[in-house]
Amino acid sequence: MTLAGMLFMAISWGFVLALCAYAFKHLLKK
Amino acid sequence: MQMNNDRERWGSRLGVVLAVAGSAVGLGNFLRFPAKATLNGGGAFMVPYFVALLLLGIPLMWIEWTIGRMGGLKGHGTAPGIFDGLARHPSVKYLGTLGILGPFVILIYYLFIESWALAYAWFSLSGALFTPEALADMKGFLGGYLGLAHNGFFSGIGTAYIFFLITFFINFYFIYRGINKGIEVLSKYGMPIMIALGILLAIRVLTLGTPDPAQPDLSVNNALGFVWNPDFSKLADARVWMEAAGQIFFTLSVGIGVILTYASYLKKTDDVALSGLSSTATNEFCEVILGGSIIIPAAFIFLGQAGALEVAKSGTFNLGFVTMPLIFGKIPLGNLFAALWFVLLFIAAITSSVSLIQPAVAFLEDEFKIRRERAAVILGAIAFAACQPAIFFLGHGFVDELDFWGGTIFLVVFATVETILFAWVLGIDKGLEALHEGADIKLPEFYKFIMKYVTPVYLLGLLGMWGYQQFWPTILMKNVAAADRPYIWGARGLIALLWVTVIALVAVAWRRRASRSQEEGQ
Numbered sequence: 001m002t003l004a005g006m007l008f009m010a011i012s013w014g015f016v017l018a019l020c021a022y023a024f025k026h027l028l029k030k
Numbered sequence: 031m032q033m034n035n036d037r038e039r040w041g042s043r044l045g046v047v048l049a050v051a052g053s054a055v056g057l058g059n060f061l062r063f064p065a066k067a068t069l070n071g072g073g074a075f076m077v078p079y080f081v082a083l084l085l086l087g088i089p090l091m092w093i094e095w096t097i098g099r100m101g102g103l104k105g106h107g108t109a110p111g112i113f114d115g116l117a118r119h120p121s122v123k124y125l126g127t128l129g130i131l132g133p134f135v136i137l138i139y140y141l142f143i144e145s146w147a148l149a150y151a152w153f154s155l156s157g158a159l160f161t162p163e164a165l166a167d168m169k170g171f172l173g174g175y176l177g178l179a180h181n182g183f184f185s186g187i188g189t190a191y192i193f194f195l196i197t198f199f200i201n202f203y204f205i206y207r208g209i210n211k212g213i214e215v216l217s218k219y220g221m222p223i224m225i226a227l228g229i230l231l232a233i234r235v236l237t238l239g240t241p242d243p244a245q246p247d248l249s250v251n252n253a254l255g256f257v258w259n260p261d262f263s264k265l266a267d268a269r270v271w272m273e274a275a276g277q278i279f280f281t282l283s284v285g286i287g288v289i290l291t292y293a294s295y296l297k298k299t300d301d302v303a304l305s306g307l308s309s310t311a312t313n314e315f316c317e318v319i320l321g322g323s324i325i326i327p328a329a330f331i332f333l334g335q336a337g338a339l340e341v342a343k344s345g346t347f348n349l350g351f352v353t354m355p356l357i358f359g360k361i362p363l364g365n366l367f368a369a370l371w372f373v374l375l376f377i378a379a380i381t382s383s384v385s386l387i388q389p390a391v392a393f394l395e396d397e398f399k400i401r402r403e404r405a406a407v408i409l410g411a412i413a414f415a416a417c418q419p420a421i422f423f424l425g426h427g428f429v430d431e432l433d434f435w436g437g438t439i440f441l442v443v444f445a446t447v448e449t450i451l452f453a454w455v456l457g458i459d460k461g462l463e464a465l466h467e468g469a470d471i472k473l474p475e476f477y478k479f480i481m482k483y484v485t486p487v488y489l490l491g492l493l494g495m496w497g498y499q500q501f502w503p504t505i506l507m508k509n510v511a512a513a514d515r516p517y518i519w520g521a522r523g524l525i526a527l528l529w530v531t532v533i534a535l536v537a538v539a540w541r542r543r544a545s546r547s548q549e550e551g552q
Contacts, residue, residue, distance in 0.1 A: 001251050005255045012080075016311070017315075019310075019311040024311070
């Protein structure tokens, strides 16, 4: 796996996890 | 505004979010996405993919949640009534018939495919799935199971038909139980179980290390590189951008009509902005993180780069039902992991298939005041009859034809119509006002521009591209053998019959309502 591959995987996973964290943090707080 | 309080309601907010996510998460998340990403630039594919998510997927999700809830408040849970409420032109409600017909057409073939997952889970536990050891044998196993090939594995289609019957009755059991006690219960238990199984399988694949020391290149690290190493040259290819937009479109279950129906069971004060975003986030977790970590990395580790590339090109069914069993055969406790894989696919599929039935049930309930239980029985009988040709004519292109209309063309047309109705007929300001009613989050200001201009243009682009690439070759049956053409005409005839029936029912329902209002007015 190249450095660029790692970067793209990390950004993609990070974006999706951040979206999940944002959505469910607000959802479960209500 | 005429309020209708007789309609069913969701029991909890998490329930509706998981139900919509369950409808969206299907076979495509685990089979279609990783193959598309691998073949279209790896990590670089995620650039057009996320652009399409932000400009097409999320706006469409919000539009459907909003107009679905608006329709539900006026007593309409399906597109004919919802569209009629948005535009007062008498013909608009007939465009909405696609929101009932489309999911029903998909259901006709989806239930049978769903039953394969249940059967293969059983074959994994019984050990029957591991009798074939070579690729050709595994294809023969699937062909024998489906009654398409005569070999030593199965004596006919009987076993497949029994699993279809089981799947069919499980689906209609949940529909019969209703929104709150059926679909919501299924989603609240099914979705966490499915996600847990996905995490377990992803961990299993990502901890395989280098299973064969004689082949040090076939490692997890290189497998992830195979999926994620970016090929930036692909970004210059317009086809890759269309593939990414198509993947976003299919994965979120937008344009089918099911989200409208699910959202119609919300109350006026229920949030749709955060709920829509949450169901999208759940789907993306299942797709990008789980879907990207199981099948293609496993194929790379056990079949090598050339083998994995072949697998990625081989199509959804070969990936799920031919390649994966072979790979599990090479892993310790493979039968257990194979069973978990097929249970995962079955749950992903059933939470989608129940959503495909619900618009038709809601239509009979809302527009003809037929009780849910009775509507479920009537539609069960119609669906059962309609499923038969999909089962017995599978090898003659019948299912492909249903998929082309129900699973591709109707979706894009429907999504384009609802976006124009929301952003241009209702008006973007009124639309966003409705979206923000009871909302727990505020949409960024630039989404007004995106929903009004960018999303419709994206959809028209998709419609034009698919029309150009697929419409005429499919209409003219260019790649269909002469012997299969009568079956294709049969599929078209079935779709036409169903469509005419839905149009006629809409006409009758609206005529009845008009005469009722006239009587009340006198």
